[in-house]
Amino acid sequence: MVEQVKTPRDITEPFKELLKAKGVSWEQVERESSRMGVPPIKYIAEVKKLFDYDEIAKEWSRLYGIPYSDRAGWIEQTSTYVRYKDGSVGIWSPYFYRTVKEKFPDAKVYLVPYYFFEIKEDAERAGWFGEFLEIVKSAKKIGVSDIHFEVKKDVAVVVKFRLMGELRQVKEYSLEEYSKMQYAVKNEAKRYTALLDAQEWRIRQDARIEIPDLKLDLRLAFTPSLQDGLQNLVVRLLSKSPLRPKGVEDLESLGYARVDAYRLLSVNTAGSGLVVMSGATGTGKSRTMNTIIGLIPESRNVRTAEDPVEYVLSNAVQHQINVFTKDEKQYVVGYLEYLLAFMRQDPDVIFIGEWRKMKELTEGLIYACETGHLTMTTLHSSRVVNVANLLVSQYGVKQTDLANNLLLLISQRLVKTVCPNCGIRRKIEEKDVDVRTLRFKDKEKLLELVGKEGVFPNPDGCEKCRVYDPFTGKLVSAGYSGRTAIYEYLYATEELRRLLLETTDSLKIEELLLDLSKERERKLKETKKLLSELKEKLSKEEFEREKDSVLKSLSIEIYGKTFVDTAVEKVLAQRVCITDAISKLE
Numbered sequence: 001m002v003e004q005v006k007t008p009r010d011i012t013e014p015f016k017e018l019l020k021a022k023g024v025s026w027e028q029v030e031r032e033s034s035r036m037g038v039p040p041i042k043y044i045a046e047v048k049k050l051f052d053y054d055e056i057a058k059e060w061s062r063l064y065g066i067p068y069s070d071r072a073g074w075i076e077q078t079s080t081y082v083r084y085k086d087g088s089v090g091i092w093s094p095y096f097y098r099t100v101k102e103k104f105p106d107a108k109v110y111l112v113p114y115y116f117f118e119i120k121e122d123a124e125r126a127g128w129f130g131e132f133l134e135i136v137k138s139a140k141k142i143g144v145s146d147i148h149f150e151v152k153k154d155v156a157v158v159v160k161f162r163l164m165g166e167l168r169q170v171k172e173y174s175l176e177e178y179s180k181m182q183y184a185v186k187n188e189a190k191r192y193t194a195l196l197d198a199q200e201w202r203i204r205q206d207a208r209i210e211i212p213d214l215k216l217d218l219r220l221a222f223t224p225s226l227q228d229g230l231q232n233l234v235v236r237l238l239s240k241s242p243l244r245p246k247g248v249e250d251l252e253s254l255g256y257a258r259v260d261a262y263r264l265l266s267v268n269t270a271g272s273g274l275v276v277m278s279g280a281t282g283t284g285k286s287r288t289m290n291t292i293i294g295l296i297p298e299s300r301n302v303r304t305a306e307d308p309v310e311y312v313l314s315n316a317v318q319h320q321i322n323v324f325t326k327d328e329k330q331y332v333v334g335y336l337e338y339l340l341a342f343m344r345q346d347p348d349v350i351f352i353g354e355w356r357k358m359k360e361l362t363e364g365l366i367y368a369c370e371t372g373h374l375t376m377t378t379l380h381s382s383r384v385v386n387v388a389n390l391l392v393s394q395y396g397v398k399q400t401d402l403a404n405n406l407l408l409l410i411s412q413r414l415v416k417t418v419c420p421n422c423g424i425r426r427k428i429e430e431k432d433v434d435v436r437t438l439r440f441k442d443k444e445k446l447l448e449l450v451g452k453e454g455v456f457p458n459p460d461g462c463e464k465c466r467v468y469d470p471f472t473g474k475l476v477s478a479g480y481s482g483r484t485a486i487y488e489y490l491y492a493t494e495e496l497r498r499l500l501l502e503t504t505d506s507l508k509i510e511e512l513l514l515d516l517s518k519e520r521e522r523k524l525k526e527t528k529k530l531l532s533e534l535k536e537k538l539s540k541e542e543f544e545r546e547k548d549s550v551l552k553s554l555s556i557e558i559y560g561k562t563f564v565d566t567a568v569e570k571v572l573a574q575r576v577c578i579t580d581a582i583s584k585l586e
């Protein structure tokens with residue numbers, strides 16, 4: 001008997017035929033399924049539950065005259081057909097009848113349930129997400145902060161790790177492999193990010209994935225690449241670790257000198273005022289800020305709004321910036337919404353994760369200061385001397401408001417610390433100190449380091465500092481032991497307030513900062529003399545206690561320190577290499 005097979009005109013026709021009986025329109029199924037990012041057949045069977053997969057295959061078998069089969073045990077599988085040992089072929093949609101007949105003219109063709117194909121799809125997806133997880137795992141093991149997937153058009157996709165601030169290539173995938181991984185990663189991310197569209201590649205998309213096994217929260221930023229269908233991806237690894245700072249030593253461990261650490265912490269008891277931490281991303285500013293906030297006395301009501309919450313604090317009520325959809329409407333709970341809510345919750349201290357350029361947010365922050373709140377925030381600015389000008393010219397802050405409310409400006413960058421085990425100690429030479437491109441008024445101080453004893457990284461490293469990527473076995477770092485902050489800060493003195501009423505010129509502010517930094521140095525020198533006298537008179541224990549209280553009382557008499565002074569201090573202490581310090585000051 002000759003089979004009377006009808007062949008559909010296009011892939012949608014069998015669906016339309018199928019849906020007729022249920023009175024559901026294909027257009028609706030198409031729209032809804034693409035919105036959810038699932039194949040229409042899956043939507044019909046699993047979401048709407050109109051038919052199960054067997055029923056669909058049987059119904060199409062009847063409509064199109066292709067025999068039904070649910071025989072497993074095939075030897076080959078593609079996304080459209082399975083092929084059995086005896087040469088027969090199973091397809092999930094009548095639409096593929098013509099193409100398999102062209103390919104296998106003598107084969108007997110069956111309609112088979114779609115779940116045959118789903119198994120493979122899921123396994124492959126799990127496989128590629130598993131591959132992605134392996135990369136994340138190996139990155140976490142060696143302390144990588146970000147993983148970059150960079151699409152090189154028509155060539156490949158390279159994977160880079162950011163380790164101690166620097167990018168290093170560790171892996172490569174073909175465009176086809178990466179396309180599968182990207183899809184698998186996006187599908188996983190959809191569980192945590194309602195708005196993510198796994199098919200869409202032409203727009204910027206942010207997403208997140210939680211990996212409880214690794215105690216990780218991944219932040220994914222997808223951007224369009226030059227290759228159709230593929231996106232560049234940056235994955236930030238957040239460990240959401242609890243932060244329980246105990247005292248001044250926690251700021252010291254980040255790289256702050258004890259006397260400066262005491263000075264910064266002195267703001268924590270201030271009734272009101274504005275504290276701004278500035279720096280680019282990846283400068284460690286949120287760690288420092290969270291350490292300062294973590295040391296605010298328990299008796300104060302602290303509210304934070306962050307994006308993301310990176311450190312879990314025990315003394316603050318923390319909030320995460322959120323965007324979500326509910327009943328097809330999009331809701332944004334951003335910094336401004338939280339700030340307004342906080343104002344009704346009687347806080348003593350407010351931390352807004354980032355001062356965005358928004359009129360209402362700016363007004364809200366100033367209003368919070370003026371109504372008696374210690375208000376802390378961060379800003380993308382490279383130096384404290386530029387902050388006033390930025391706030392007035394770009395953010396619309398009134399000079400008088402700034403002069404009245406400003407309490408403290410801090411800025412920091414991170415410099416790699418040389419491995420103490422294998423670092424090379426030698427005299428600093430002129431060629432090590434190239435300050436031509438630096439725009440600091442006190443950069444000449446760096447030249448004075450020539451002839452002094454410095455430390456330089458050993459390019460071969462040692463067993464203590466060599467870092468290998470556990471996934472690829474490649475050496476990714478050698479000669480360094482971690483990173484430390486170099487920083488500058490400016491405390492609002494009467495003089496600064498008066499200056500701000502007249503001008504926000506960064507050169508003028510830098511001059512004041514230089515004076516304050518010089519004054520700090522002079523006072524510290526005197527104190528050191530006093531301390532060395534005490535050291536001879538007191539027992540070791542008594543001396544340590546005395547030293548601490550001397551530095552603590554000195555701290556409230558100092559008002560600023562420059563980046564250059566911090567860098568010089570660390571080079572002389574042989575913690576960092578002079579050329580690394582200079583490259584971070586640029």
Ligand SMILES: [Zn+2]
Binds near residue numbers: 462479480
């Ligand atoms: Zn070493």
